[in-house]
Amino acid sequence: MSPRFVLCLLLCTGSLPAAIDEPLKKILEVGREGNGNASAAEGLAALSASTLDDLPVLIKALATANPLAGNYIRAAIDTLVDRETTAGRSLPLAPLADILLDPGVGDQPRSLAFDLIRRASPKAAERMIPGFLSDPNTELRRLAVENLIQTARDTETSGLKDDATLLYGQASAAARDVDQIRSLADILAKRGQPVDIPRRMGFLMHWDIIGPFDNTALQGFAKAYPPESEWKADAVYSGKSGEVRWQPLVTSDSYGKVDFNPPFGMLKETTAYARTTFLSDRDQAVELRLGCKNAWKIWVNGQLLFGRDEYHRGQRIDQYILPTKFRTGPNVILVKCCQNEQTQDWTVQWEFQLRVCDQTGNAILATDRPPTPKPQEARRRPAPTQ
Amino acid sequence: MNPSAFRLLAIALPGLLFSPVHAADWLQFRGPYGAGVADASETTVPVTFSPASVAWKVPLPGRGLSSPIVIADHVIVTCSSGPDQDRLHVFAIHAATGKVRWERRFRATGRTMTHSKTNVAAPTPCSDGSLIFALFSTNDLFCLDLEGNLRWLRGLTYDYPNASNSLGLASSPLIADNTLVVQSENDSESFVAGLSPGDGSNRWLKPRRKAANWTSALTLGGEVTTVALQSTSGILGIAPSTGSELWEYRDGASTIPSAALEGVTLYVPSFGMTALRSEGTTVKKIWRNEQARPKTSSPVAWKGQIYFPEGGVVTALQADTGERLWKTRVQGDFSASPVIANGHLYLFSESGTAFAIPVGPDLKEPSVAGQMELGEPVLCTPAISGGAIYVRSDAHLWKLATPSS
Numbered sequence: 001m002s003p004r005f006v007l008c009l010l011l012c013t014g015s016l017p018a019a020i021d022e023p024l025k026k027i028l029e030v031g032r033e034g035n036g037n038a039s040a041a042e043g044l045a046a047l048s049a050s051t052l053d054d055l056p057v058l059i060k061a062l063a064t065a066n067p068l069a070g071n072y073i074r075a076a077i078d079t080l081v082d083r084e085t086t087a088g089r090s091l092p093l094a095p096l097a098d099i100l101l102d103p104g105v106g107d108q109p110r111s112l113a114f115d116l117i118r119r120a121s122p123k124a125a126e127r128m129i130p131g132f133l134s135d136p137n138t139e140l141r142r143l144a145v146e147n148l149i150q151t152a153r154d155t156e157t158s159g160l161k162d163d164a165t166l167l168y169g170q171a172s173a174a175a176r177d178v179d180q181i182r183s184l185a186d187i188l189a190k191r192g193q194p195v196d197i198p199r200r201m202g203f204l205m206h207w208d209i210i211g212p213f214d215n216t217a218l219q220g221f222a223k224a225y226p227p228e229s230e231w232k233a234d235a236v237y238s239g240k241s242g243e244v245r246w247q248p249l250v251t252s253d254s255y256g257k258v259d260f261n262p263p264f265g266m267l268k269e270t271t272a273y274a275r276t277t278f279l280s281d282r283d284q285a286v287e288l289r290l291g292c293k294n295a296w297k298i299w300v301n302g303q304l305l306f307g308r309d310e311y312h313r314g315q316r317i318d319q320y321i322l323p324t325k326f327r328t329g330p331n332v333i334l335v336k337c338c339q340n341e342q343t344q345d346w347t348v349q350w351e352f353q354l355r356v357c358d359q360t361g362n363a364i365l366a367t368d369r370p371p372t373p374k375p376q377e378a379r380r381r382p383a384p385t386q
Numbered sequence: 387m388n389p390s391a392f393r394l395l396a397i398a399l400p401g402l403l404f405s406p407v408h409a410a411d412w413l414q415f416r417g418p419y420g421a422g423v424a425d426a427s428e429t430t431v432p433v434t435f436s437p438a439s440v441a442w443k444v445p446l447p448g449r450g451l452s453s454p455i456v457i458a459d460h461v462i463v464t465c466s467s468g469p470d471q472d473r474l475h476v477f478a479i480h481a482a483t484g485k486v487r488w489e490r491r492f493r494a495t496g497r498t499m500t501h502s503k504t505n506v507a508a509p510t511p512c513s514d515g516s517l518i519f520a521l522f523s524t525n526d527l528f529c530l531d532l533e534g535n536l537r538w539l540r541g542l543t544y545d546y547p548n549a550s551n552s553l554g555l556a557s558s559p560l561i562a563d564n565t566l567v568v569q570s571e572n573d574s575e576s577f578v579a580g581l582s583p584g585d586g587s588n589r590w591l592k593p594r595r596k597a598a599n600w601t602s603a604l605t606l607g608g609e610v611t612t613v614a615l616q617s618t619s620g621i622l623g624i625a626p627s628t629g630s631e632l633w634e635y636r637d638g639a640s641t642i643p644s645a646a647l648e649g650v651t652l653y654v655p656s657f658g659m660t661a662l663r664s665e666g667t668t669v670k671k672i673w674r675n676e677q678a679r680p681k682t683s684s685p686v687a688w689k690g691q692i693y694f695p696e697g698g699v700v701t702a703l704q705a706d707t708g709e710r711l712w713k714t715r716v717q718g719d720f721s722a723s724p725v726i727a728n729g730h731l732y733l734f735s736e737s738g739t740a741f742a743i744p745v746g747p748d749l750k751e752p753s754v755a756g757q758m759e760l761g762e763p764v765l766c767t768p769a770i771s772g773g774a775i776y777v778r779s780d781a782h783l784w785k786l787a788t789p790s791s
Contacts, residue, residue, distance in 0.1 A: 032544060034538070037540075037585045044536060071526075071528070078489070079534065142469065319497075
């Protein structure tokens with residue numbers, strides 16, 4: 001009996017999913033540091049007999065896969081699709097559409113289903129894009145926003161400027177990706193419709209800060225200064241060059257940059273802390289999204305989330321995405337930010353920007369969030385002396 | 387046969403007998419041993435260019451700075467795409483026709499942020515002749531066979547969460563003594579690891595100085611196979627199978643251009659250029675030329691001379707003394723490193739101009755023999771194989787070859 005005949009028999013009797021389950025299980029168990037690689041490779045090899053009928057099962061498995069297992073599954077799908085399409089078989093559009101149109105199956109399966117639909121039928125995929133404008137999947141939503149921006153441009157080119165502005169506004173409301181939010185905010189600002197970007201993106205603008213503490217020879221990153229273990233609003237500590245105490249800092253930067261240079265001076269080899277309280281209306285999963293080119297640590301409600309001791313290699317919004325949980329009521333966020341010894345122009349920055357959002361990048365706002373501070377002209381470096 | 391040549395042959399012979407590697411293969415960043423010098427049999431690589439020199443060009447779905455590698459008739463190239471560069475691609479292209487044999491698509495598990503000039507697909511893949519090891523700046527590492535079957539993978543930032551560089555990583559992996567050597571040298575969780583090519587497990591993992599580093603390791607022959615790791619601290623020679631330290635040069639070295647290599651002598655971007663000779667478990671400084679300063683492109687050494695481009699000028703140094711031999715002007719800025727084949731130095735400027743310059747010990751003041759505009763930015767070092775030059779621009783993979791009559 002040939003393997004192909006056996007496979008046909010399995011397909012006819014509907015017993016193939018079991019043949020897929022076992023290999024998939026091996027793949028899903030892959031872990032860190034190469035653990036499970038050998039078993040996952042066996043699983044992958046066993047999937048070489050899979051057919052296009054198995055494609056939905058494989059795609060949906062991405063929903064529960066860790067990122068490493070996800071890449072094994074992607075390889076299995078690429079191999080399967082290559083083999084079947086080379087043999088002249090078409091991708092099954094209907095089951096792919098079922099996955100794409102079901103938000104319940106998760107982002108990764110839906111994105112892949114869309115990619116495959118686009119490969120099989122680019123025109124159909126193109127026509128589906130406008131329907132993703134409110135989609136929880138940010139990749140799909142991004143395409144729809146891009147599409148709407150192009151429609152706005154075309155509308156403007158045809159002389160309908162006010163109509164175009166409406167469309168830009170709609171795109172702005174839908175956008176979740178930072179680059180789209182920024183470019184749309186610029187467009188709308190020029191049309192007299194400024195976007196409250198800090199609120200739109202959920203940047204935290206109101207802080208208490210304290211410092212400078214010492215970071216000579218980068219030792220301050222690991223050293224636990226008192227703000228890491230206690231909160232006393234009126235505390236006075238011994239800092240790097242004298243007594244230090246908590247002071248308020250309200251940033252008016254459009255992208256929420258909390259800059260330690262103006263209050264503390266253009267210091268080097270120093271450490272500072274910023275603390276804020278976020279009032280949450282419920283227990284919820286959130287993402288803290290940080291941009292920082294200094295060494296940093298973040299605590300939420302006294303628990304260290306993450307820390308990183310890299311200096312001046314670049315900063316961008318959402319550079320680090322830190323999933324955590326907020327409880328109902330006040331949640332304390334403490335940020336430690338360290339400056340190093342470098343003296344080049346590009347090492348002046350001693351700052352961070354932090355926002356709170358859901359996993360799609362949509363801002364989550366504190367229930368007591370104050371109005372966004374009005375922008376002021378920020379002077380981030382001392383004026384040159386005559 | 388002189389003694390050192392005999393030693394090299396003795397070391398290489400077992401590999402030549404049993405490995406699937408072909409003479410024309412170009413299996414890692416800067417080809418054999420990472421030296422940037424093509425096999426002597428490459429005598430048909432074009433030395434002048436015309437539009438007919440473009441045998442084919444293949445569109446790529448994203449940018450990359452990685453070089454193509456060539457395994458028999460497979461040209462392997464990586465790129466990344468998507469607004470956050472989180473889509474990782476590995477392509478195998480048929481060398482003769484330019485047809486895509488297969489493409490494998492993955493998602494990044496590490497950080498995708500890089501400087502805008504570089505890219506997530508910056509490290510060049512390497513191969514042992516039958517397996518492909520494709521590394522990305524995200525520290526995602528994929529082992530595939532020539533048919534595109536995934537054999538194993540690692541997410542080194544998934545494993546070691548602070549192993550990343552916000553400007554991007556770029557060090558290319560290599561295979562030596564049946565060990566895959568992978569560098570992730572950065573300001574935070576910095577290391578070099580020796581992995582099993584069979585399943586990707588760690589054979590050893592060695593912490594490295596917490597300092598960003600974009601250079602790639604080199605393999606030195608000689609009595610003891612040595613992998614030379616360059617960093618801001620200098621050069622560390624290690625045994626690839628164990629990670630044990632053999633010797634160290636501690637004067638410091640560049641973190642961008644990598645050293646040139648000829649035999650067991652390294653020409654290191656260190657206080658200008660410094661020549662070091664590996665002598666098994668020791669290293670000896672031969673000379674230093676503080677005026678010779680490669681900044682981005684790595685130098686290449688061949689037949690007793692060293693070449694590198696900088697600021698619109700190609701400089702040649704005498705390899706045994708470090709003395710400057712000549713300079714010749716070439717238009718453009720260079721990120722790609724030069725390679726040598728068919729008696730010519732091949733250079734690609736950032737704006738996409740290809741240059742072929744005749745070089746060798748008998749040439750005193752060479753000038754450009756071949757020049758052609760590709761019309762797209764090129765930041766990648768070319769590969770040489772089967773009489774052709776393979777190079778990737780921002781949007782395409784190109785094959786340049788002598789037109790058939």
